[in-house]
Amino acid sequence: MKKRMLREETIAFSILFIMTLFFFFRIIFLRYYFFEDFLYQYYPRRNLLATSLRIGVFPLWNPFVFGGMPYLGDIENAVFYPFNWLLALFTSGGRLVFRVLEIQLILHVFFAGIFMYMFLRRLGISHEGSIISSIGFAFSGFIITHTIHLTLLSTFVYLPLVLYFLLRSFQERRVIYSLFGGFFLGLSLLAGGPQFWLHIVYYAGLFSVFLLVEKKKQWVKYVHLPVILFISGILVSSVQLLTTAGYTAYTVRESLTYAESVRNSIPFYQLLTLFIPKFFGYISWLHGDNVKFWTGGYGAFWETCIYLGIIPLILSLYAFTKKDRRKYTIFFGILALLFLMAAMGKYTPVYWIFYHLLPGFNKFRNAGRFSGVFTFSLLALAGFGFDNLSKGKVSLKPLLYFTGSLFLLFVFIFAGAFRNAWSAMTYQKVYSYSLKQTGIALLFLILSSTAIFVFMRYKNRYAYLIPALVLFIDLFSFGANFNVSRVNPDEFYSENRLVEYLKEDYKKEPFRVNARQGSYMLLRRNSGDIYKLELLQGYTPLRLKLYRELRQLPLNTYLDLFNAKYTIRVEERRMGLVLNQTYLPRAKVFYRWEYVDGETAYKKLKEGYDYHNVLLIGIKEDFPQPETTGTQRIEYTERGINRIGITVDTDRNGVLFVSLLNIPGWKAVVNGVEKKILPVDYAFAGIYLEKGRSNVLLFYSPPGLRTGLILTLLTLVFMIFYGVLDWFRRKNLTIKKKSI
Structure with a gap:
């Protein structure tokens, strides 16, 4: 049995690996590159992390953007994600090698397929059905269009793995698998995508309720398993959670209005892209005859993509044709519908309920991102549908109804039924492009229906490879040109x-x-x-x-x-x-100041104020002001990303102004003694200095880091300790059974 499973896993993983190599062949082997946010946002941030770690510095603060801001607290920087630590090994000429970061993302696409396969096999879906659904998941429109979003994708791929360990903990009633699930739940947050982590948490919560209900009166014996998973997941990620919580309170995205949150909702008419993915245009940075995606603003294409191929849609219909495992198909069917409606945002009441009643959803925008959990749910259904097709006689009616209905829809489109539905269609180029894409969709409908029919007809050992290959070609045709460009990052930067x-x-x-x-x-x-x-x-x-x-x-x-x-x-x-002739130096001693509250200071600065000579201090202190302006000499002794060293010589007492945004976490030490940092000029840092020489050290220590680090380390130590004990216990039980 174990040898058979190992052989099947080897086959599945090999197929996924080969397909991944083929899908990203140009990125891996040719002079093509990932683009958009991957180049603009994620590469520079990972470069700072990799080059800092390479010289032994752990980046807590980023002085290089927006006048300085926390680096560790920004969860998208994913400082504690182990895969990012490995990047420090691949720097050259003071920069992270861009290709290495691309390969990291491609590996996560591969992981998506592996984890999906593992989960579906644990659900009891066949080896063949699991392969087809895992191909659909790894190369789905949702996954591929989010290859521009390194952190979001790196987080989301752990959804099936968390569910795998949750399910296994119930099946074997072992806490160790809850701890494994908690570890990967925590790891998914450390990957840097909090919005998709929230989706994983809620999905795992719903799956836990389903599994507990399935146990009926025995649920009390199992309820501790999901509780342990969620608690351990939070504790594993607490080093990031606590530092981020201490930071987000000071950001512009602490909360969003409902109108902001429902941006990039999927309108009803865009459901057409389930069957014709490029009907409303496409986004590609390669030259071609593409029409730019025109139904929505910039970014709407990847934020609302729901295409997952024709074959999974057909297979999902067959998920309900047999009573075997009907509870599971109903569960995933309900979730697929629920999350599709949530992805439609303002066009259905579901997202309104999520936003107002469920904690966390009011922190994020882009309702269309629920397409990820919709895609996952539908592909799970497709796995069940494939197995139903594999067993005994199956009616052709679902296949015929689906194919016939879509064929009629395509005929109506070719006949001009939608010509006046959108103003963009009045342009011949747009209309012709939509007709062309409808023709391509018709081709894949015919290929997919034929592949399913051939499988139903023959059902031999290798027949599943036909729909698997057609599905891959379908998804490759859609997504292969999406996040591909000729923009060389070395030239770009x-x-x-x-x-x-x-x-x-x-x-x-x-x-x-x-x-x-x-x-x-x-x-x-x-x-x-x-x-x-x-x-x-x-x-x-x-x-x-x-x-x-x-x-x-x-x-x-x-x-x-x-x-x-x-x-x-x-x-x-x-x-x-x-x-700029009037710029203030990074540090300057002021000998005149006023005590005003923050609101007054901001008003004075906005209306015009002599900020070159008089400092505005935000809290009342009894500092004696010198009668005359003194002389000063300032030398910068240390200029690291987390620390600033300044030697100040002054012949009068004064307040040292430092052009540094004064947020919690900054600390000051003067001549070895910790000093209070004063809020000055509304937002900056000030330190009162007595005359003479002062050796000033400013360093950043994020609030919550120490506590979070202790919690994370203790949790990991406990997990390792419990894992070792569990291994010895299982080993002893095996020995006792053999001796009996």
Whole structure:
């Protein structure tokens, strides 16, 4: 039995591996590259992590974007995800090798297929049915269109693995599998996609309820298993949860309105893309005859993609044709419908209920992302449907009804039934493209129906390979050109003369650069993480509220307070970087100050204030002000990403202003003694210094990090200890049975 299972797993994993290599052949072996957010956001951030770890520095703060912001607290940076630690081994010339990060993502697509196969086999679905559904999952429209979102995809692929261990814990009634499930639940959050982690948690919760109900009166003996899984999962990820919780309270995305949250909902008419995935256009960064996706704003294509191939749709119909395992098919069928309606966002009441009644959903936007759990549920149904087809005589009616209905729909489209349904269709190019895609969908309908019919007719050992291959070709045809470009990241982030000049000047003193004005950019977004230059711009959904508020100040005030030595200037048909003559240094001792509350300080700065000479302190202190302005000499002794060392010589008592956003976590030590950091000029850091020489050290220690790290480590130690005990216990039981 074990040898057979091992042989089947080897076959399944080999098929998935070969298909993964083929699907991403151009990325792996040719000069093609992942694009969009993968290049703009995830690569620069992983570059900072990899290059920092390479020199033995654990990045807690990121000084290179948005004037400085927490790095560890931003969960999408996935600092504690073990796969990201390995990136430190693959740096060259002070940069992370881009191809390595691409391979990391491709491996996660492969993992998606493996984990799906494992879960479906544990459900009792056949080897062949599990292969087909795992192919559908790994290369589904949802997975492939989210290859631009490294963290989201890296999190979501763990859904079937968490459910695998949850189910196994019930089947064998063993806590060890609950702990395994908890470990991977925690790992999925550490991968950096909190929205999809929330989906995993709720899905696992619903599956737990289903399994407990299935046990009927015996449920009390099993209820501890999902409880242990969820608690251990939270504890494993607590090092990230606590640091992120301490950070998000200060970000612009602490909560969203319902209108913001339902962005990228799937309208009813877009359900047509279940059958004709490119009917409304396509997104590709390769040259071709594509019509840009036109039903929705930028990003709607990948946020609302629900295509998973024709074959899984046919197979899912057969999931309900037999009473065998009917409870499971009803469960996954209900969830598929529920999550499809949730993905439709504002067009159904389901998402409204989720947003208002279920904790967590009011923190995220893009309702269409529920297409992930919809895809998973429908592919589980497809696995059951395949097995029903494999057993005995099966009616052709579901296949004929499905094929006939879609064929009639396609005939209506060819006849011009939808020509006036959308204004975009009045353009001949758009209309012709939609007809072409309908023709391609018709081809795959014929191929898929034929493949299913052939399997139903012959049902031999290898017949399943026909629908499996047709499904892969179908999904390859849809997704192979999506996240593929010819944009070379080394050229995209090349160091031109401007960058070289700024890096040389940055060696002399710390300063920031304002390199963007509206749509005009002299430096790429997040390129500070590549060049190690401190920029006032960046690209992340989790910006600090303080930064946004300071951005509303008059431009000169904003630039000066942020120590922006250089700023972009846009003139007719050209742009360049100019010296900001009035910028404040990174650190300066003030000898005059006023005590005002934060609201008053912000108002003064907005209306115009002599911030070059008078400091605004946000809390009342009894610091004696000198009668005259003193002299000062400042030297920067340390300029790390987490620490700033400053030696100050002054002949008067004063307050040291540091152009550093003053959020919880920053600490100051002066001459070996910890000092209180004062809120100055509304958002920045200040330290009262007595005359003479002061050796100042500012360092960032994220709130919650210490507690979270202790909880995570203790949990991992307990898991290992329990696992060893369980192994010895099982071994002793085996020995006793043999002796009897």
